Amino acid sequence: MAIAEFTIIPIGTATTSLSGYVADLHKELEKHKDVTFQMTAMGTILEGPIDRLLEVIRAVHEVPFINGAQRVSxxxxxxxxxxxxxxxxxxxxxxADKLN
Structure with a gap:
């Protein structure tokens, strides 16, 4: 089991606000029931088999393009x-164990 953290930044959008893009990324992640994900304020953490995580990240990477971004980092x-x-x-x- 692998853990991946990723951040997707759409570039070339009409606004500096990215929350709409983030919401669309969340919708895409919900489609992939076989991996666990946790969104944070600065990125997303995935848990699952490494090959599957890379497939999911690839799918999520495409979402901003579908929604009008001209460039995605x-x-x-x-x-x-x-x-x-x-x-x-x-x-x-x-x-947590080490903090106690």
Whole structure:
């Protein structure tokens, strides 16, 4: 299981507001029931098999183009741990345990 964090930035839009694009990205992510996602104020975190995560990111990357953006910049970070099972909640719990 891999975890990926990505940020998609539409460029060449008619407005500086991006919330409409973010809402459209969220709608696309909801279609992919086989991966877990968590949106944050600055990006989105996905959890699932690495090949599937890359497919989903590719699909989401296309959404701003479909909605009129002339250019899209996508940044991706991947944590692909192979020595043991990892998840978003497990990573957060590990930090919480160390805080207590």
């Amino acid at each position: 996508t940044s991706i970070k991947i944590d692909d741990r192979r020595d043991k099972q990892a998840s978003i909640s497990q990573k957060m719990q590990s930090v």
